Amino acid sequence: xxxxxxxxxxxxxxGFRIFRGYVRLYHKMVFFSKCFSEGKENIPSxxxxxxxxxxxxNSLIDPIAIIMDMCPRRMGVFIRGDVFLKSPLFFKxxxxxxxxxxxxxxxxGEDMIAQNKKWFGIAxxxxxxxxxxxxxPEGTHQDKHxxxxxxxxxxxxxxxxxxxxxxxxxxxxxxxGHHYNxxxxxxxxxxxxxxxxxxxxxxxxxxxxxPRTAKREANKLVREKISELMLDVKDKEHYDAIAAVRxxxxxxxxxxxxxxxxxLPTQLKTDKKIVEKLALAAENNEQAVLQIYETALSISExxxxxxxxxxxxxxxxxxxxxxxxxxxxxxxxPVYVVTLWPYLIIDKLPKWILGDVADMMKSTIAxxxxxxxxxxxxxxxxxxxxxxxxGNVLIALAYTAALYPLGAFYYAYKxxxxxxxxxxxYCFGAPKKTRISIKQKRKNxxxxxxxxxxxxxxx
Numbered sequence: 486x487x488x489x490x491x492x493x494x495x496x497x498x499x500g501f502r503i504f505r506g507y508v509r510l511y512h513k514m515v516f517f518s519k520c521f522s523e524g525k526e527n528i529p530s531x532x533x534x535x536x537x538x539x540x541x542x543n544s545l546i547d548p549i550a551i552i553m554d555m556c557p558r559r560m561g562v563f564i565r566g567d568v569f570l571k572s573p574l575f576f577k578x579x580x581x582x583x584x585x586x587x588x589x590x591x592x593x594g595e596d597m598i599a600q601n602k603k604w605f606g607i608a609x610x611x612x613x614x615x616x617x618x619x620x621x622p623e624g625t626h627q628d629k630h631x632x633x634x635x636x637x638x639x640x641x642x643x644x645x646x647x648x649x650x651x652x653x654x655x656x657x658x659x660x661x662g663h664h665y666n667x668x669x670x671x672x673x674x675x676x677x678x679x680x681x682x683x684x685x686x687x688x689x690x691x692x693x694x695x696p697r698t699a700k701r702e703a704n705k706l707v708r709e710k711i712s713e714l715m716l717d718v719k720d721k722e723h724y725d726a727i728a729a730v731r732x733x734x735x736x737x738x739x740x741x742x743x744x745x746x747x748x749l750p751t752q753l754k755t756d757k758k759i760v761e762k763l764a765l766a767a768e769n770n771e772q773a774v775l776q777i778y779e780t781a782l783s784i785s786e787x788x789x790x791x792x793x794x795x796x797x798x799x800x801x802x803x804x805x806x807x808x809x810x811x812x813x814x815x816x817x818x819p820v821y822v823v824t825l826w827p828y829l830i831i832d833k834l835p836k837w838i839l840g841d842v843a844d845m846m847k848s849t850i851a852x853x854x855x856x857x858x859x860x861x862x863x864x865x866x867x868x869x870x871x872x873x874x875x876g877n878v879l880i881a882l883a884y885t886a887a888l889y890p891l892g893a894f895y896y897a898y899k900x901x902x903x904x905x906x907x908x909x910x911y912c913f914g915a916p917k918k919t920r921i922s923i924k925q926k927r928k929n930x931x932x933x934x935x936x937x938x939x940x941x942x943x944x
Contacts, residue, residue, distance in 0.1 A: 497559045501581070505556065508856055512553045515892040516852055518672040521750050522554050524679035524714075529657055531558050532615035535682065536643060538707055539661035540632055540715050541621040543668055544849040548619055551661065552583075554677050561608060561618040563587040566597060587638070589624055601638065609646030612656060622704075628668045629724060630716040635708060640700040643685055644692050652689045657682040658707055662714025664753045669847050671832070672896040674749045678714040683707060716756050720764060726778035727763060729785040731756050732795050733927055734934050762938040773937055780930050787923050794904075797911040798924055807908040814905055817898065824895035827863030827888065831855050832895070864888060 497505070513520060529535045537560065541547055548562045566588035569576050579586075585604050588597040608618050620642075622635035643656050660680035667673050683706060692699035718724055735756055736746035744751040767774040788795065796802075835847075835854045864885055872881035911920070 509553050510889055511856055514889045516671055519674040521676040527679045527681045529682055534612045535617045535657045535659050537619040537659045537661055539621055540711050541623040541626040542663060543665055544626050544846055546849055550675055551619060561585050563620040605642040609642055612646060613650055630718050632712050632717045635704055637700045637704055640703055655684055655686040660707055660710040662711055664716055666749055672900055676749045676753055680710045680714050718760055723778050726782050729781035731759055733781055734931055736799055766937055784926050791915040791919055793911055793915055794907040798927055802908045802911050804912045807912050810905045814902060821898045824891045828892050828895040831859040834859050
C-alpha cells in the first residue's frame with residue numbers, strides 16, 4: 486500500500502472542499518428538514534488532539550451528520566472495515582474522504598483484526614499532530630434509543646499513542662450524543678449534542694501499572710457521559726412499552742411544561758425525563774408501572790390496527806380541518822408536479838433497484854444514491870436541457886440551483902399528503918366508537934402517569 490494512501494492532509498484540498506460544499510447543500514436543504522446542534526462551545530479548538538466518541542444510532546448517517554455539522558473542520562472517521570474491501574477504487578475514495586477502516590472480529594475474522602494495529606497507529610500519529618478523529622465504539626447500530634456495548638479498541642488506540650509519546654501530551658475524548666425523530670424517512674430531524682471533553686491524562690499513571698483497569702475505568706466514564714447526552718432506554722425488556730408511553734404522554738407533557746413539542750431538543754429533554762421517572766417509579770411500585778406499560782401497548786396496538794396517528798388525538802383533528810388541509814394540498818399541487826423531475830427519480834430509484842430495505846440502511850442508501858448518482862446526473866441533464874431549450878446559460882444555472890429548495894418542497898408536500906391521509910382516515914375511516922374508546926383510554930393513562938410520576942418525583 487502506497488505511503489500517500491496511509492496518511493491524510495491536515496488542510497482539505499480544493500477538490501475536497503468543493504465536494505463537501507455540494508454534499509452539505511443536499512444535507513441541509515433536502516435530506517434533513519431540521520438539524521440542531523447543542524454544546525458546540527465544548528468542542529476543543531482545531532489542532533487539539535481530540536478523539537470524538539459517539540453513540541451509533543443511524544448507520545452511515547451518523548458520521549455524515551457529525552462531519553457536516555463540524556464544517557469547515559476536517560475529521561478522520563473510523564468506518565467498518567469490510568466496506569474498504571469492496572474494490573481498490575472504493576478504498577481510495579473512502580481514504581480521500583478521511584475514512585479509516587476498523588475491522589471487527591465477529592464480521593471480518595481474526596486475520597483482519599491484525600490490520601487494526603496499523604490503522605490505529607496512523608490515526609494516533611495524526612491525533613498528536615492535532616487532527617481530530619471520530620469513532621463509534623459500539624461498532625454497530627440499531628433502530629432503538631439505547632447505548633450498546635463498547636469495544637475498548639478506541640482506548641487501546643489512545644493509550645498506545647500516549648505511550649509512544651512518553652505520556653507527555655494530553656489527549657481529549659469528546660463525548661457525543663445524537664437523536665433522530667425517525668430513522669427511515671427523508672426530511673427527518675436530528676439533534677447532535679456535544680458533551681464536555683474528557684482528559685485522558687488522569688488515567689496515565691494507572692495505565693502504566695494496570696492497563697486493563699485504566700481502559701475499563703476510562704470507558705466507564707465515557708459511556709456515562711454519552712448516556713447522559715442521548716435518550717438511553719436501559720430497560721430493554723420493556724422498550725416497546727416505554728416507546729408507547731413516550732408517544733402518548735411525551736408531547737402533552739412538553740406542552741404542560743411550557744415547551745414546544747415540535748422542537749426536537751425540547752422533546753428529547755422531556756423524553757429523557759419520562760424514561761428516568763419511569764425507571765424510578767418501577768423501583769418503588771413495579772406493579773403500577775407494568776399496568777401502565779400494558780395499557781400503553783394496548784392503545785398503541787389499537788391505533789396501529791386502525792392506522793391512526795397520535796397527533797390526531799392531541800390536535801383534535803376535525804372534518805373541517807381535514808377538508809381545508811386537502812384544499813391547500815390541491816392549491817400547491819402544480820408546484821409539486823414541477824418537482825417530480827428530478828425528485829421522483831431521486832426518491833424512488835434506491836427502492837426500484839434494491840426493493841424494500843429491512844432496516845435503517847434505507848436512509849443511508851437513499852443518501853448515498855442521491856449524492857453520488859441521481860443528484861449529479863439529473864442536475865446535469867436539467868442544466869443542459871434548460872440551456873439548449875432556453876438558449877441562456879444564466880437561466881439554466883438559476884433553474885438548476887433552484888432544484889435544491891424545490892427538493893425540500895417535494896418532500897414536505899409528500900409528508901403533508903401522508904398527514905392528510907391520516908387525518909382523513911381518522912375522521913372517516915375509523916369507527917367513531919373506536920376513536921372514542923382510544924381517546925378515553927389515552928386520557929385515563931395520562932392521568933395515571935401524571936399522578937404516578939409526580940409521586941416518585943417528590944420522593
